[in-house]
Amino acid sequence: MNREINTEIASGVVGLILSAVFFFALEDISWMSILFPKTLVYIMALIALALVVRGIIKPSRDRIFHVGSNVRWMVTGVLFFAWVLFMPVLGFFVSTVVFMTIIVGYLARARSRVTIGKFMVWIPIVIAEVTFFYLIFTKVLYVPLPEGMFF
Amino acid sequence: MVFETFMTLLDPVIILSIFAGVSAGLFVGAMPGLTATMALAVLLPFTFTLPPLHGLVALGAVYMGAIYGGSFAAILVNTPGTPSSIATAFEGYPMSKQGRALEALSIATVASAIGGIAGSLFLLLLSPPLAKLSLRFGPAEYFWVAILGLTLIASLSEGSSTKGMMGGALGMIIGTMGVAPIGGETRFTFGMPVLQGGVAMIVALIGLFVLPELYTMAAKGKTALTAVEVDSKARSSFWRVTKTVFSMPGNLIRSCIIGEIVAIIPGAGGNVANLVAYNEAKRASKHPEKFGTGLPEGLVATESSNNVTVAGSMVPLLTLGIPGAPPDAVILGVMMLHGLRPGIELFTTSGKLTYGFIISMGLAAIAMVPVGLLGGRLIYKVIFRTPVYFLVPTIAMATMLGTYAVRNSHTDVIIMLILGTMGYLFKQIGIAPAPIVLGLILGTIAEMGYVQTMLSGQASQYPALKLFENGLSHILIGMIVFSAAWPYLAALKRRIMSKKGGSA
Structure with missing residues (x-):
């Protein structure tokens, strides 16, 4: 696993997957309980999308799992x-x-x-x-x- | 009240807690790879059954000792024990190689003690007026304060600030799992009843801060640390060293002020302060070219500034509930366990406890001198002889015990392991654990502020406008915009400067 990857795209994709997981877990409950988590899920999806876009526009590669065994x-x-x-x-x-x-x-x-x-x-x-x-x-x-x- | 509280602290049990805390913190902080946050997280369960004052005093002392302990590894191994001692290695290690290890350790001890005392004084003087100001804060202001904290985390996080923001958002979502603070319904339980209670803050921070370090230690697989030989004959008189440190008052004052300014900024701590103070000491020096060759000036700057941040970073914590640095998150967790809420009440209703905690950190700074000078050599001998393959499972055991003891819950230990493992994987792609933890803490404050503001705005057509209604909110929004734009402005400035340099 000692390889270089585009960590912007990787973190963006991870963010999008997590946003999807939390989005589908949003339940139909009162607005007071759901308003804030819902907003956060949208914000996280936006940040993740921004990371993916930046990773495509300005591709850079970082080493991952490079410490020891x-x-x-x-x-x-x-x-x-x-x-x-x-x-x-x-x-x-x-x-x-x-x-x-x-x-x-x-x-x-x-x-x-x-x-x-x-x-x-x-x-x-x-x-x-x-x-x-x-x-x-x-x-x-x-x-x-x-x-x-x-x- | 301050004098009365001071007299309470002269209780032998509290004095013993301070010495034990400083020694334990020094021990953990001196091990490279183990941070002050980790020291606090691992030693946390030992304070659960103590009365609130004793518990907070012990943890304050651990924090102080851990930041100081980082200098031991930096000076003797050229590996900072904690990120707060990165710049200490620049001068300390060359001094050790010249056979002046004991002199370097003594300078670090005295400078750390001065920094620790200065930080406590800053905290004592700055907190009460700031706490009074917090009375003017309504739900909307608390919401903006939490967002400000998040933008600062993002701009100060290692590498990409967008990844820092992403970590902060993830932490906030994790913080919303379980029962809603307003509304009372459960969120994000994924059909698992065990998640109804949410993820306990301490459980998350133990996992996210400790596990990634353990995995790194396991991956490296070192057997033991190798330090430079200490020439015990080359002793350095304590008074001579104290005179050396005090012979540079400008450096001391500047470094303490830098430490305090950095400490107040949420998310930044000794890791930033020591580098800034070192850089400024070099810039102000008459012989900057000699920096890096073993100059006491650099050592004084880094060690005084990083210890200022210990108590200094408690200013936003005690007044607004926002941790100035990651280790403060553990202190906040303990305060909440004892039912203590940050704000003006801490300085009025629980004044004796709060002032006791503040003064005890000054006493811990003083205790570092005898502990460091007399016990320091014994501690580092033990550390350098302890094999890493014993350290990893021992710390893992302490971590599991600490997590279990929070709610006597086996599920919490599993959650801690999952979060810690995820933290390690996220770290690989550039999402550091600190923004996730701080997002988790700030998320709760932000949610309360946000939903309460929306509730109070129900009578108007656009409830969200309530968030932008008063002057304090406008100031905070201005600070958020500036802080979010800062990394981009700084990058732009660097680009312009390099272009100018290139064309010249």
Whole structure:
């Protein structure tokens, strides 16, 4: 994905798609509730259109996704989502320990070789870190964290 | 009231909150890539159960510490810890390479403390009269103030101002999701009951500000930061450094004033102030050619100006509810969580709390001196030894906890992840997260003003004309036109100048 694109047209197209999504979600409700969001949808569509027109008249290209590895941020993102989706199943503590360890291992292998020995060091650190935050939130701040099949 | 409030702040718990806040802010701010906004967003949940004054004092101290902490990475790694320290690296890093790292850090500490105190004084003096002025503001004026904020965001956003406006509009639409403030019906729920409560401001700003940075850190995949070696023998006397800083009063005063002016403009903060102050210090210097070689003058200009913006940017926030800089959006979120509404009421009914918050930021600036000078070296040793692959999941965990704790909602965490991921993708095509967040905040103010004005104009044939009725609205509209046209005028001026230069 390391390529140059016309970001004016790209952002304009994204804006037009979002304007369409929000336009079709406008419901038939009282004018007081809908007046402002409706105006905003029209304004966003106009700005998006202006971006597309400018992108055509004055085409310029910018590099996108050029920082580091795209696979790495995407995998990290997928792991973040999986972590949150598994939270109600495994509970905050277990899911956090599992996914933090996976992310640490995954990101560490970008620059060095990951061995079982290294995991033996990382896992206790992760458990200590999660325990610290878990206790602060549940015992000091009284925030009931998601519980799962374990606790 | 000010003296009485000051005495309240001498409570040991509050003093401890200030020191803890400054240390935590310094720690986060010193890590390149982690901004002051991120520091506030990540540390926010720790203040939820505190009384309002304690919570605001702690966050004010975190903000102050984070902006100052940015100078550590700028000086030692040549990578600004926060965007507010970009120009600090221009002079700080050359000083470090010359073996004068401790001197540079001490200068940055003293200049930051002076800037922080000056910002608190500006806030103390400017806010009450401005808050009184806000009494004259009706719904129409609030609508125009919000639009003014948006045009300023657009003109100050990175790259294309049209993309900034687009981000602002998107943020405003996201802000309208859920129950309407006037009318009471739900909008943009897409048939999902979970969206009836709308997108909580804090949830959106945590996602939009923190996640894109985490993805960038993950993409880069660095193991740890490498800093220049600090020669601990090359100590620099605190008094000698203080004398050096005070030996340039013109530079200090000019930089503080620049910081305050930039801070009041909604959307601009230390990121703009430090560059403008550095540039002006260079222009006013007798030896501008030496800038960039390790001059304390440049360091004093950047560090004093960026710390002025911490308290200085609270002027529009406390008086009109408009964040002067992105981190202020977090402070606004906390104020709203505690039921505090910006405006004159903050200085009358909740005066003790407001003045306490303002004075505490001055105290936080003073606390930076012992924290920075005594604990700073320990903090940067920890930072430079912490592998990035541990930082990413740790910050992610704090972010998830912070989002969850807002309403004890798992759905909020999912919304935060979706918005954050979208924020990262939008950033790639030039739509920065800051205008989206500020649009989200200003959208609520604009909607209230707009619909209330239209309601009050129902008796007339053209209700929309109510928006243009009084003098204050005209002044605000004039400012909006000027601010929207400014980027184009500036570009035109540059083109004319370059043509003149080319023909000469």
